[in-house]
Amino acid sequence: MDETPKRKLTPEAERALEEAAARRAAAQKLPPEQGGPSGPEPTRYGDWERQGIAVDF
Numbered sequence: 104m105d106e107t108p109k110r111k112l113t114p115e116a117e118r119a120l121e122e123a124a125a126r127r128a129a130a131q132k133l134p135p136e137q138g139g140p141s142g143p144e145p146t147r148y149g150d151w152e153r154q155g156i157a158v159d160f
Contacts, residue, residue, distance in 0.1 A: 151157070
């Protein structure tokens with residue numbers, strides 16, 4: 104494959120990329136959820152079920 108030549112980024116664009124990388128790195132360091140639901144996110148359909156009791160939002 105051909106290597107696409109990279110154009111020089113402006114200092115503002117380079118700083119924005121560095122800030123975005125720092126935010127992504129910080130977001131990945133969050134601890135895992137304790138006591139949360141197992142499986143897919145239950146609020147994806149606007150309701151929550153816990154031990155047979157359903158709650159609509």
